[in-house]
Amino acid sequence: MSYILVIDQGTTSTRAILFDEDFKPVSTSQKEFHQHYPKSGWVEHHPQDIWETTLATCHDILQKHKHAQILSLGITNQRETTLIWNRHTSQPIYNAIVWQDRRTSEYCADLKNRGLEPKITQKTGLLLDPYFSATKIRWLLENVDGAREKAKVGDLLFGTVDTFLIWKLTNGKKHVTDITNASRTLLYNIVEEKWDQELLDLFEIPVSMLPEVQDCNSEFGDTEGQHFGIKLPIRGVAGDQQAATVGQACFKPGMLKATYGTGCFALLNTGKTLVPSKNRLLTTISYKINGETSYALEGSIFIAGAVVQWLRDGLKIILNAGDTQTLAERADPQQDIIMVPAFTGMGAPYWDSECRGAIFGITRNTGPEEFAKAALNSVAFQTVDLWEAMFMDYPGLTNVVLRADGGMTESDFTMQRVADFLNTSVEVPQVPETTALGAAYLAGFQSGLFSSLEEIGNKWSCAKSFKPTMDVSERRKGLSSWKKAVASTLSRPA
Numbered sequence: 001m002s003y004i005l006v007i008d009q010g011t012t013s014t015r016a017i018l019f020d021e022d023f024k025p026v027s028t029s030q031k032e033f034h035q036h037y038p039k040s041g042w043v044e045h046h047p048q049d050i051w052e053t054t055l056a057t058c059h060d061i062l063q064k065h066k067h068a069q070i071l072s073l074g075i076t077n078q079r080e081t082t083l084i085w086n087r088h089t090s091q092p093i094y095n096a097i098v099w100q101d102r103r104t105s106e107y108c109a110d111l112k113n114r115g116l117e118p119k120i121t122q123k124t125g126l127l128l129d130p131y132f133s134a135t136k137i138r139w140l141l142e143n144v145d146g147a148r149e150k151a152k153v154g155d156l157l158f159g160t161v162d163t164f165l166i167w168k169l170t171n172g173k174k175h176v177t178d179i180t181n182a183s184r185t186l187l188y189n190i191v192e193e194k195w196d197q198e199l200l201d202l203f204e205i206p207v208s209m210l211p212e213v214q215d216c217n218s219e220f221g222d223t224e225g226q227h228f229g230i231k232l233p234i235r236g237v238a239g240d241q242q243a244a245t246v247g248q249a250c251f252k253p254g255m256l257k258a259t260y261g262t263g264c265f266a267l268l269n270t271g272k273t274l275v276p277s278k279n280r281l282l283t284t285i286s287y288k289i290n291g292e293t294s295y296a297l298e299g300s301i302f303i304a305g306a307v308v309q310w311l312r313d314g315l316k317i318i319l320n321a322g323d324t325q326t327l328a329e330r331a332d333p334q335q336d337i338i339m340v341p342a343f344t345g346m347g348a349p350y351w352d353s354e355c356r357g358a359i360f361g362i363t364r365n366t367g368p369e370e371f372a373k374a375a376l377n378s379v380a381f382q383t384v385d386l387w388e389a390m391f392m393d394y395p396g397l398t399n400v401v402l403r404a405d406g407g408m409t410e411s412d413f414t415m416q417r418v419a420d421f422l423n424t425s426v427e428v429p430q431v432p433e434t435t436a437l438g439a440a441y442l443a444g445f446q447s448g449l450f451s452s453l454e455e456i457g458n459k460w461s462c463a464k465s466f467k468p469t470m471d472v473s474e475r476r477k478g479l480s481s482w483k484k485a486v487a488s489t490l491s492r493p494a
Contacts, residue, residue: 125283236442
């Protein structure tokens, strides 16, 4: 039997997963690493932690399966997180600046005030927000001693996490990325499918720093033997949310997936049609396979599973995530508690980095049960915000089923609330590791295990389905309360 090894490099941990030729996960290794918060709103990772946990998890898998015939390697990664390193020494010049980092908020606001956002959005499909890579690159060049001078003479390279790992795994032979990661930088023109010189000039970034952009299924180089004892061809790469879209087999226009992890990221496939958003969603590249580009509308929620972590680590009213559902089921149905978890601002469709979280409707009888229910409801309410914006941008959608994945799908209560407030069916797949599965599919496609996307689609199967059961009046009341709470929380009118 042949196998595909996948590196799933995430925001809080790195995993290696081995898939068999039927694309069932047979072995997993996971290692967490530290998050660094040097200032309020700043989030960083040590590049060495990313690299060492990648090696360690892969070694774990290879030790357990010494005689496995591994066809190829796939990589999926936290998107937008930014690294710069020296071309000659491979040493990073600073920590990785994580996608959640908000240090460039003022710079983004200045560019908006200069009226530059519409042109940037037209080219990239993105909004002017610290979330994306370009302003992080500029910050590094401006604030690390000697960085700008070294960049000008070609000594520095930029990469998202996929590019950094490929560089390290190939011992500097390959400075490449895939089109989905490139499309999240604010530097890639998704219409012309190339790095945009006008944007590079705006952000003062030399083109020599940028990696070569390839299809998601492609030859990205071979790992050097010293790392794993064998050479493995890297044949599938995609940013985590696009990889999940492939893993969920959302290949037809109108198909929708949402990944519920630390945040929530929903992608609606729009096929070959690039749909500019009028409702502050992102227009992005869903995947490019065998030269065929597919686009998507994306909505990003910053806080989903993180609200449960706050109940555990901040309020300390639960010991583990599973306790949240038990508490929520015991909540007083007469209390209308609304939690707006804007811990780091609000994502789509509001994009308000300055607002902060709030809780409405507290009474003397409000306790842990009501807080738990409000926290899980907030995930459903935020999904509705994305859903409504997508329907306005892409009219004519009918009978849409949401394919959900990620850690929060283990909570039946949460998935039922999503189904109830969306008023549509929610399906959870048989293989929950859809992000890694998508990277495995891409590597498998390039390795000759598939000849079409339809073959991948035929492998998808449903494990759990949730259908709406909520009374119409209760649904309307809940959504009305949510919209009033958000309006009171935003730092500026929606």
